[in-house]
Amino acid sequence: MTQNIAPSPPPLFRLPPDRRPDVPVLFEGQTLLALKGETVASLLLRHVDAGAFRREERRGEARAPLCLMGVCFDCLVTIDGQDNQQACLIAVKPGMRIARQLTAGGAL
Amino acid sequence: MTEPDLLIIGGGIAGLSAAATARDLGLSVTLADERPAPGGNILAGAEAPPKGIASALTRRGAALIAAARAADFRPATQALRIDADLAVQLVTGTGPVETLHPKRLLLATGAVERPVPLPGATLPGVMMAGAAQLLLKTSGALPAGRTILAGSGPLLLLVARQLLAAGVRPVALVETTPHQSLGQLVATLPAARHAPGLVAQGAGMTLALRRAGVPWLRQASALTIQGTGRVETLRFHDAKGRAQELAADLVLLHDGVIPQDQATRLLHCAEDWHPGRQAYEPRADLWGETSRAGVFVAGDCAGVRGALAAEQAGILAALQIAHQLGRIDAGKRDALAREPRRLLDRQSAFRPFLDARFPPRLADPAGAEESQVICRCEGVTAGALRMAIRQGATGADQLKSFTRCGMGRCQGRSCSLAMTRILASETGTAMEDLRRQGVRAPLKPVPLGQIAQEGEA
Numbered sequence A: 001m002t003q004n005i006a007p008s009p010p011p012l013f014r015l016p017p018d019r020r021p022d023v024p025v026l027f028e029g030q031t032l033l034a035l036k037g038e039t040v041a042s043l044l045l046r047h048v049d050a051g052a053f054r055r056e057e058r059r060g061e062a063r064a065p066l067c068l069m070g071v072c073f074d075c076l077v078t079i080d081g082q083d084n085q086q087a088c089l090i091a092v093k094p095g096m097r098i099a100r101q102l103t104a105g106g107a108l
Numbered sequence B: 001m002t003e004p005d006l007l008i009i010g011g012g013i014a015g016l017s018a019a020a021t022a023r024d025l026g027l028s029v030t031l032a033d034e035r036p037a038p039g040g041n042i043l044a045g046a047e048a049p050p051k052g053i054a055s056a057l058t059r060r061g062a063a064l065i066a067a068a069r070a071a072d073f074r075p076a077t078q079a080l081r082i083d084a085d086l087a088v089q090l091v092t093g094t095g096p097v098e099t100l101h102p103k104r105l106l107l108a109t110g111a112v113e114r115p116v117p118l119p120g121a122t123l124p125g126v127m128m129a130g131a132a133q134l135l136l137k138t139s140g141a142l143p144a145g146r147t148i149l150a151g152s153g154p155l156l157l158l159v160a161r162q163l164l165a166a167g168v169r170p171v172a173l174v175e176t177t178p179h180q181s182l183g184q185l186v187a188t189l190p191a192a193r194h195a196p197g198l199v200a201q202g203a204g205m206t207l208a209l210r211r212a213g214v215p216w217l218r219q220a221s222a223l224t225i226q227g228t229g230r231v232e233t234l235r236f237h238d239a240k241g242r243a244q245e246l247a248a249d250l251v252l253l254h255d256g257v258i259p260q261d262q263a264t265r266l267l268h269c270a271e272d273w274h275p276g277r278q279a280y281e282p283r284a285d286l287w288g289e290t291s292r293a294g295v296f297v298a299g300d301c302a303g304v305r306g307a308l309a310a311e312q313a314g315i316l317a318a319l320q321i322a323h324q325l326g327r328i329d330a331g332k333r334d335a336l337a338r339e340p341r342r343l344l345d346r347q348s349a350f351r352p353f354l355d356a357r358f359p360p361r362l363a364d365p366a367g368a369e370e371s372q373v374i375c376r377c378e379g380v381t382a383g384a385l386r387m388a389i390r391q392g393a394t395g396a397d398q399l400k401s402f403t404r405c406g407m408g409r410c411q412g413r414s415c416s417l418a419m420t421r422i423l424a425s426e427t428g429t430a431m432e433d434l435r436r437q438g439v440r441a442p443l444k445p446v447p448l449g450q451i452a453q454e455g456e457a
């Protein structure tokens, strides 16, 4: 249900050099380092192309986080096997498994 | 503690200050917030603010957060269901559902950004300005590509300034704020006089933006976002009505904020349309008690008046709750309320200035094209809504069941106000005379399994 991270275009956000992420999480089989306490959405916005963040269930349109405050539900991901989690409301934990939902009508 | 004196939902400035006051007066308090850390929007990241974000407010906030963390604070916790007898179902993460029976309930759920149904607003690369600010405050993350800020309101200018301070230069600031004549500004001056500090702050912000030389296009209109699969360009009309187009990777939109009111609507609290703030607001007395006895509101969820007002409103609600529960007599309550009330009144008096200066203009749903998506979850367009209204769906709940507008995962959070606006304009009804679509439990979709494991822990 997932596809590999597209090499381009680059993610929408970046970290300034003084921030050192050191919390390892497992994103679709690959280890990413997150900042302690940051949300899953915050992490993914620095690592995946926004155009391949999520597909909505009805028509398979590409969507990405809009509000980061729990309102829009366009940030849904699968966390530790549980579908449709609001990535903007969930903090990273060491070893957390994160996957996108990129199939229309897939994870429901 | 399943029967606290007070359950507060929302750990922003209002909820935090209410919790501190209530605990000082000897009440047992449970504070629940859906986010992983307390602070809400204004105090997000206040425990370790990045350079240039710390202020007197964030320092006070950090102390309130420390106090909350020492008490019964439940992060990552959603209220799923609130019954009239104040039985409240809470769920933390993927854990079991727990039911609390507080003696009083304070809703301090804050504000959300006014939804902006613009052409192209569902494209990846469109975000709300407040979202970018949250990232900046909580993780220091910065936009990596070409960034445009568009819309209207103090927050838009603040985010522009904060990005500049962090070394990010936006491609442009496209402001939809209308031009104000001298007469109009003078008319709001009495309000502005109540908070000269805030007016000066605004002027300073404007100056900083001018100095930075970011292209600042004012009185823009007819904004549309284009792109295949992601944002590519922003088109708009400039002040002279000429068509403009700018390339962008990230478009940050803002059109002011409105109360986050799912919980008061679930409880059928009486509400009123506030024409100045262009929003529905729960009706409440001077202490924040709603039309449902025992249910209080404080902060922006009771009507947007900003962080400083929210801080005081939280204190006032806690005082009245302590009084109702017999901890303090009316004399002590009133004495303790004097200073918070004075500060709150001052903020409330200033607010009309901001409301008049920054009316929402970015996306008027009443004038939306037929193809405009109103309900992001179900893909319902303005045209589909108008057609259903013509076919007889002239009530909000009817319109919802005809079109599925508001039936998706977000349960109307992103479309309810826009849908109501279209309903008002199509039926020639005033906003204050409309009944909005109902809100039902659960307030957030949860897997059935989680509800089934309910334990009265």
Ligand code: FES
Pocket: A041, A064, A065, A066, A067, A068, A069, A070, A071, A072, A073, A074, A075, A076, A086, A087, A088, A089
């Ligand atoms: S980004 Fe809007 S709900 Fe998560």
